[in-house]
Each structure stands twice: as C-alpha cells, then as structure tokens.
Amino acid sequence: MSTRVAIVGASGYSGEELVRLLLHHPHAELVAVTSRQSAGQTVAQVFPRFASHPKARALRFTEPDAAVLARVADVVMLALPHGVAAEYAIPLLAAGRTVIDLSADFRLRSAATYAEFYGHPHPAPGLLETAVYGLPEFYREAIRQTRLVASPGCYPTSILLPLLPLLRAGLVRPTGIIADSLSGVTGAGRKAEVDYLFCECNESLRAYGVPKHRHLSEIEEQLSLAAGQSVTIQFTPHLVPVNRGIHTTLYLAPTTAFQTPAETMALSEKIGACYAAAYAHEPFVRVLEGKSMPDTKNVVGTNYLELAWRLDPRTGRLIVLSAEDNLLKGASGQAVQSLNILCGYPETAGLLPG
C-alpha cells in the first residue's frame, strides 16, 4: 500500500524538489501541497516543468491547514521557515501523523542552544527529545522508529558526513577544526531579498554569517556527540553565483603525527579504512579515489554526497573536501531518504538518477 504524503511549503525551493521526487516516487502518493501565495493553482500552473505529469495537472495548492492535512495524509513534510514549522508539527503529531521537518526547529537537543542561535524561545521544547536527527548514515535505526524526523541542514550535511567517522574513530583532534563552505543561491530560499537579487550575487563572491552562522549549533552538537566532548569549530560559509550545490573544505589535525612517506602511508591506510567502514555500503555517499575531487557538477540534481581527502605532510593537516546538492542531499533528497526508511521502502526508492 502506498503512503499518503503532504508537503507544507511546497512552493519554495526545497518544497519544489519534494514535489518532483514524490510525483515520481514508486510507493508514495502525493496527496496535498500547500502555499498561501499559490493556493487554488495546480502544481502544473505553478511549476510548468511538471506539466506532463497527470497528477501535477490535477493537484491544486491549498492554504496550509494542519487539521485538513492530518485527515488526508499519513506523513507530512514541512518545507517551511524555522519557527513556522513547529506551528504545524505540534497539531500534526498530536493528531497521530508522522512529520518530516526540513527546517531547523527540531534538529537540536537543547532548547537553550536553539534560543541562542535562532533568537527566540523554542516553540515546543517538549518535542525535542522525541525528534531524531535525520542523517540516515548515522541514525537509520532511530529514524525507523520515530514520528518526528528533523532533517539536517545543507551545510551541516556537507560537514558532518566527512567528519563524523574520523571523530568517532579518534583519527582527528576535536579542536582547531576549520570548515570553509561555498553555497549556491537557492540555499537562501525563494524569497525576495536585496542580498539575493541577481545583480547582487552574479559575478561575485562573499562570505556571510561570520563568525556564528546558525548552522553551527547543530554541527557542533553532532560533532560533540561523536567526539564525546564539547567541540567548537570555525565555520565560514560563502555565497557563490550558482543556483545550487555546496562545496566544503575541512582543515583537520590528525591525532597521529606524519612526516615521512612511511608515516603518511600508514595514516592514509587508516583514514581509507575508516571511510570504507563508514560508507562502502552507503547508497548516497561516494568516497572518491585517485585524483578525482568532489565537484558540484557531479552531484547537482542527485542525492549523492562526494568526498575526498589529502594528507599534507608539510603542514601536518588532513584536508577533507565534499560536494552535494543543497536541495537534495542537503534537504529534500535526504528527507525522502528518511521517508523511505520510516515507511520500510528501499532507501533508494525514488532517489536514484534515471
């Protein structure tokens, strides 16, 4: 039997990707899409690129109404701004529905950290302990059993997937970590703001959110859990003039010194074995070999994250690089991965490139 799925905030960038994935999903049935601005229009009218799909010509956007959604859907996916998502999650969970939230509202275990980074008290602190961080590679079993998935942020996914295995294995120090990330402009959402107008972004590069971007809260919480001690990192995000894609470079200090070719080779083997143990059987993480480097053009439009690493004996650092699509592995693809796990479908259902 198929699962009835609704998307709240389906007219935004990540909502649109959810629509695309669910229209073609082999086991899920898209039953409702909401948007205040597009209410009354069909999916095909709002997104002409889906117009050849019969469901897109029939299904109309509605005003978001939790009571209505709870009647028609088994699972509700929230692609809403943070703060707003919780307003829908609370009644939907109370009505017995399963919620997959793409916002930051349930990603943190600590309501105090949420208030510190998001600038307002957490709207439903009691729900935080029931939420599962929706990073399937690390929380698959917990996702299977929850009714509230907090899908990770785009930058956090690009940093945590390369870093968690190394920290858990004690191969890198939990101190002095530096992460530089570059993101396409869809990362800011489909909203009209001067900073994201074409002429403000095109042919230009700039950092933002320095030194305390909001995503640091969930990145540091997850890194601390992996390291077994409090971890603070330096994170600088940059806006780059592409529509989508995130590239991250991590600068890390291995716990074992390496200078000679033999020491470097020995450490290389340990790092390679660590990543193989973590990801050899993961469907959406590609550890690159040889000279290949993560490249957003190889992952945009897919749910894959690519990573590669190099040891630098001159500086004593390990450099790890990753690339992903911010709207797929960084948002909607990962959320559908969680949907598949929750519903007992093959984890790759509806997510493999055609």
Ligand SMILES: NC(=O)c1ccc[n+]([C@@H]2O[C@H](COP(=O)([O-])OP(=O)(O)OC[C@H]3O[C@@H](n4cnc5c(N)ncnc54)[C@H](OP(=O)(O)O)[C@@H]3O)[C@@H](O)[C@H]2O)c1
């Ligand atoms: N963009 C990314 O790369 C990315 C990656 C990971 C996670 N996320 C997270 O995913 C969520 C959605 O991001 P996005 O980039 O897709 O945002 P977006 O493009 O700005 O879309 C937001 C959606 O929410 C609806 N909405 C806004 N305010 C609302 C309200 N008060 N009540 C009901 N509906 C409302 C909007 O439609 P109407 O205004 O027509 O109602 C729209 O459909 C955010 O929490 C974001 O942080 C985004």
